[in-house]
Amino acid sequence: MATLTDKKRTKSRSSGRPAAELIFGNLWQFDPAPETADPKLKARYDLFIGGKFVAPASGKYFVSINPANESKLAEIAHAGVADVDAAYAAAQKAFDTVWGKMPGKERAKYIYRIARLLQDRAREFAVAETMDGGKPIKESRDFDVPMAAAHFFYHAGWADKLDYVAPGRKVVPHGVVGQVIPWNFPLLMLAWKIAPALAMGNCVVVKPAETTSITALKLGEILQDAGLPDGVVNIVTGFGDTGAAVMTHPTAAKVAFTGSTEVGKIIMRSLAGTEKKMTMELGGKAANIIFDDAPIDQAVEGIVNGIFFNQGHVCCAGSRLLVQESIADEVLAKLKTRIKVLRVGDPMDKNTDLGAINSKEQLATIGRLVASGVKEGATMFQPECKLPAKGWYFRPTVFSGVSMSHRIAREEIFGPVLSVLTFRTLDEAVEKANNTAYGLSAGVWTDKGSRILKMSTLLKAGVVWANTYNKFDPTSPFGGYKESGFGREGGRQGLLDYCKLV
Numbered sequence: 001m002a003t004l005t006d007k008k009r010t011k012s013r014s015s016g017r018p019a020a021e022l023i024f025g026n027l028w029q030f031d032p033a034p035e036t037a038d039p040k041l042k043a044r045y046d047l048f049i050g051g052k053f054v055a056p057a058s059g060k061y062f063v064s065i066n067p068a069n070e071s072k073l074a075e076i077a078h079a080g081v082a083d084v085d086a087a088y089a090a091a092q093k094a095f096d097t098v099w100g101k102m103p104g105k106e107r108a109k110y111i112y113r114i115a116r117l118l119q120d121r122a123r124e125f126a127v128a129e130t131m132d133g134g135k136p137i138k139e140s141r142d143f144d145v146p147m148a149a150a151h152f153f154y155h156a157g158w159a160d161k162l163d164y165v166a167p168g169r170k171v172v173p174h175g176v177v178g179q180v181i182p183w184n185f186p187l188l189m190l191a192w193k194i195a196p197a198l199a200m201g202n203c204v205v206v207k208p209a210e211t212t213s214i215t216a217l218k219l220g221e222i223l224q225d226a227g228l229p230d231g232v233v234n235i236v237t238g239f240g241d242t243g244a245a246v247m248t249h250p251t252a253a254k255v256a257f258t259g260s261t262e263v264g265k266i267i268m269r270s271l272a273g274t275e276k277k278m279t280m281e282l283g284g285k286a287a288n289i290i291f292d293d294a295p296i297d298q299a300v301e302g303i304v305n306g307i308f309f310n311q312g313h314v315c316c317a318g319s320r321l322l323v324q325e326s327i328a329d330e331v332l333a334k335l336k337t338r339i340k341v342l343r344v345g346d347p348m349d350k351n352t353d354l355g356a357i358n359s360k361e362q363l364a365t366i367g368r369l370v371a372s373g374v375k376e377g378a379t380m381f382q383p384e385c386k387l388p389a390k391g392w393y394f395r396p397t398v399f400s401g402v403s404m405s406h407r408i409a410r411e412e413i414f415g416p417v418l419s420v421l422t423f424r425t426l427d428e429a430v431e432k433a434n435n436t437a438y439g440l441s442a443g444v445w446t447d448k449g450s451r452i453l454k455m456s457t458l459l460k461a462g463v464v465w466a467n468t469y470n471k472f473d474p475t476s477p478f479g480g481y482k483e484s485g486f487g488r489e490g491g492r493q494g495l496l497d498y499c500k501l502v
């Protein structure tokens with residue numbers, strides 16, 4: 001237990017009295033709380049084409065690794081051009097013969113069944129997601145899997161109401177759509193992509209990211225159990241070459257991509273001049289803005305959630321903290337105190353706050369950008385937490401004294417690294433927040449409703465959260481401005497990106 005002598009005092013703005021800080025030191029330790037559900041992994045995963053698991057034509061497989069301990073999880077098929085052709089042929093056939101002709105209310109039943117089956121196997125999927133990607137089990141259990149199911153439920157609800165989605169207009173599916181998704185929310189991004197496409201009556205060829213293919217292939221099992229007609233969804237695994245084949249295939253009437261801005265640009269260049277419809281959800285460098293009248297303790301929780309959720313592997317992460325100068329010292333002090341008690345380590349432990357970095361390559365990228373922050377003169381803070389000896393981990397990191405020209409203020413780090421900048425006026429906050437190539441999300445913390453409304457119109461970001469951060473809901477459209485991409489996912493707007501209006 002903490003004693004009185006363990007209490008440190010920092011000045012509190014709200015009460016004017018010093019705030020007590022409990023220092024637990026090593027007095028309170030958490031016992032290990034490992035999640036033990038069976039993820040029911042196979043030793044080898046084939047491609048899911050035409051409703052069946054099939055070996056890749058090339059016979060090539062690659063290994064998926066658990067980033068928490070570097071152990072081998074499973075072998076994953078590497079799809080080549082012939083496999084992608086087969087997937088598109090299956091999708092086109094399913095569209096022409098079954099899915100494109102099926103009334104929406106019948107499609108809804110399949111999508112609803114997928115959601116229910118996913119709920120039934122929720123814990124198993126959460127464990128698989130955590131082992132494959134490194135995110136804390138409490139996040140995959142409480143966020144990724146339930147939110148993925150929620151997207152299927154939501155879109156099942158739309159499938160028989162498409163006459164009302166665009167009043168006065170008729171909606172027609174594109175046909176076959178190609179989709180490529182990233183590794184940060186593997187199952188959730190799959191749900192974001194598949195659910196609206198199916199609800200609208202499209203068939204799909206989708207490629208998961210190379211480091212996190214397992215839950216997509218497990219979803220293939222659910223699609224079989226749901227009796228989804230063969231070929232409606234086809235899952236091809238592999239690297240960038242497979243992704244490029246999916247994006248550029250002549251059968252794809254529309255493509256949807258979530259990933260880095262760099263790869264998004266390559267895809268857009270390769271599709272320029274074609275008839276393909278595109279939606280792109282790319283990188284971000286969001287400003288999380290704290291005004292001096294904000295509820296500071298809540299804001300600190302929001303800052304922590306904004307940058308350390310999923311180890312900062314979040315395109316909408318609040319990676320730039322803009323704090324009003326008059327409260328900057330207090331916010332920074334409270335933030336450091338909070339970060340010191342974050343638990344970093346085994347993602348399968350139910351008490352872990354920050355799990356493993358998804359890959360060795362990503363760990364190196366984070367390391368490089370953090371080194372640039374130190375070199376360019378920003379002040380780095382990291383708590384002294386002990387990291388596991390094996391696996392890929394990075395301490396939660398806060399840089400203060402950052403200026404707009406620093407690389408850590410401009411480039412997407414995609415890791416648990418926060419850059420703190422200050423501002424004096426609302427105009428300066430807006431100027432700094434918008435001074436970026438990106439425009440995916442932003443956060444505003446203030447007591448004033450009118451200021452929230454003003455900020456949300458001035459900030460050039462697709463999503464602006466007020467007095468909260470990282471809030472998601474299938475009914476709410478998500479997407480970017482500028483180099484963060486275009487098109488929306490979720491809500492009516494997301495659905496409309498999967499149809500032609502006639």
Ligand code: ADP
Binds near residue numbers: 183238247260
């Ligand atoms: P991140 O690593 O930030 O998620 P990437 O853009 O590298 O972003 O990866 C996102 C997805 O894009 C992954 O599934 C990856 O395999 C795929 N990919 C990589 N290069 C290409 C490409 N040239 N064309 C299509 N997809 C690609």
